[in-house]
Amino acid sequence: MEGASGTAGVPTGSMPSAEAIRRAILRLEGAVADSPTSIDARFHLGVLLQADGRRDEAVAQYRQALVLNPFDAHLHNALGIAHHDAGDMAQAMSCFEDALASDPDDPQAHNNMGHLLQVENRLDDALAFFDWALALRPDYPEALNNSGVVRQMQGRLDQAVALYRRAVALRPDYAAAHKNLGMTLLAAGQYEEGWREFEWRWQDAQLAGARRPFTCPQWRGEEAPGRIVLIHGEQGYGDSLQFCRYIPLVAERGLRVVVEVPQPLVRLMRRLPGVEQVVAHGQALPPFDLHCPMMSLPLAFGTTLATIPGPLPYLAADPAEVEIWRRRLVLAAPGDNRPLVGLVWAGAARAGTPDVAVADRRRSMGLAALMPLLDDDRVRFISLQKDAAETEVPPGLGGLIDSAVDFADTAALVSNLDLVISVDTAVAHLAAAMGVSVWLLNRFDSCWRWLRGRDDSPWYPTTLRQFRQARLGDWGDVVKSVRAALAATFTSGNRP
Structure with missing residues (x-):
């Protein structure tokens, strides 16, 4: 189960591959060794260490840099983001307050503070910070996205959609804004565009690490008699329970269906009509020709509000x-x-x-x-x-x-x-x-x-x-x- 993605982060554009990040870390570690007082080298090293999952080492670099310049708003922001990602919201708040004290006109600090206030359900206060960030930088995609998240939470879906569209117009590859746009369109019942935008979830940081590295094509609803398709669960148990209703329809199109779900769902999914095999996540998979994430099935079938598959029930106990x-x-x-x-x-x-x-x-x-x-x-x-x-x-x-x-x-x-x-x-x-x-x-x-x-x-x-x-x-x-x-x-x- 997903929520809308807000952003408290150092804007880095498209993040390079893990291997490229590690090579860059080695180069920056050499630069820091050669010039220990280089704030820029420590800052960029910290960003990459954090991207590599080495959060404690990133924090150490930010703190060392802040010793050299205690009034650098970018460093306070970066340190706050590291604490945010570790779940320490109080420390993150303190860092963003320090960033604003160092530079009251820093749009990133306003954006990050707004994000934390949104997390605390202080929605009106959060909007004030996002508005301030956008007044300082009108072309700020993260602030537009975050402002959309708050309006989505408030039920102001049309306003949220408009903000997400502005964000992706400024940055066409902004996955979080695309995904949020998709979920807001779905919440409004606009399924045709909503399912397409929802596919961006795999590019968003929340799910990018869970994307499966399959080399075979994703099934998009085409006829493929006799071919084996792997339908794999994603995200929460409830998502699989809601969207497994499509599996018998896949089998009706002549495909042989293998289902991969977490172990607690295996026995229940075996009772679905049309399932040839159910595999627990983490076990070896049989050969297959096509694959489809469970929550991409509505897109494959072109689902609208009027064509949601029925009837009920579609699951049954022994x-x-x-x-x-x-x-x-x-x-x-x-x-x-x-x-x-x-x-x-x-x-x-x-x-x-x-x-x-x-x-x-x-x-x-x-x-x-x-x-x-x-x-x-x-x-x-x-x-x-x-x-x-x-x-x-x-x-x-x-x-x-x-x-x-x-x-x-x-x-x-x-x-x-x-x-x-x-x-x-x-x-x-x-x-x-x-x-x-x-x-x-x-x-x-x-x-x-x-x-x-x-x-x-x-x-x-x-x-x-x-x-x-x-x-x-x-x-x-x-x-x-x-x-x-x-x-x-x-x-x-x-x-x-």
Whole structure:
């Protein structure tokens, strides 16, 4: 699952290959050895060390250079970016403040400060810094992109699109702006252009390292009877669960389909019609003629809002496993015949990617926010929150989910439920794809896939209902609405 990409960085243009970076590092290390007081050499060495993943060494070069000139705004910016990339936002903020103190008219420092404020959800303050950066430098693609991200978060999609278009007009190879443009167009329902722009995700720094080095062509939807196509999962589990619906359609075009997904999805994906083989990510792949990332399948099929593949369900649990989990649910609460409602309150933290981790904190709510729901005794609540802390989960919610080893197990458990109430995470996709009713607790700046201004989803038209934040970060009204909906739905123990 992706969020819009903001930019706090030293503008370097197109980054050279890893081998070229290492050769340049060796040359600059020699230059620093020959001239230890060269601020420029240390600065450029730090930039390349950071690009090579040697962040601590980069920080050391920036600090040495700042000893030589404590008032160099570019050095303070570079040091702040290194701290940002390490997830230390407080240190990054301090560095950007030092950059502004050193040069109040430095557009990069204004841009970087705005980015940090956006990460902290201080959106109006962030916009003020981006506006200032653009007043100082109107042709600043990063500031245009970042300003677009904030407006996208605020739901001002037309303004965001205009800013992204300005950014890519100035820099046609600006991958983050292209990707953000794609996601904003998708959020607005403009799928034809949106899917094309979304392909730029593989050039963006967030995903560039995950791009597969396959030499065979990417499948674009053409007829290719008898040829083997590798459909490979990407990004989060929920993305694969949403877009695996296309796999039977690929097989219907005469292709032989091999699917590669993370191990927890393997058993579930084997149940999809048309799949010849499922391989766990990291295992040896069989020979194949074509490949296609899972989230490029909508582009291959020319998907519009009117042609999203159906019908539901398209995923199913093994009936024998469904019965095993039914018995476990009965044994956990003998004689309790109330409707069963599963709860998920947090997504994966993804702490290794600071900006993505921030987006996860916005989509997650914590169990404490859901506690008012637990007062409703018309239903029996079941925790579907994997690996939740024991101290966090009340005994009444049970811990059955922690014995689920993969999504096939989770699917069998979910098959026994009457309703799943979940934040935007993989379990919501799983349940909706299986035909189980889902109430999605959605953040204000929701993911593009949920569109805007609607409480249903064309991806799950009969199974999913959205409860959206009216204000960024406000889960209170969402929970009140869900509580009222529970009371209206489960009257006297009836099932929906």
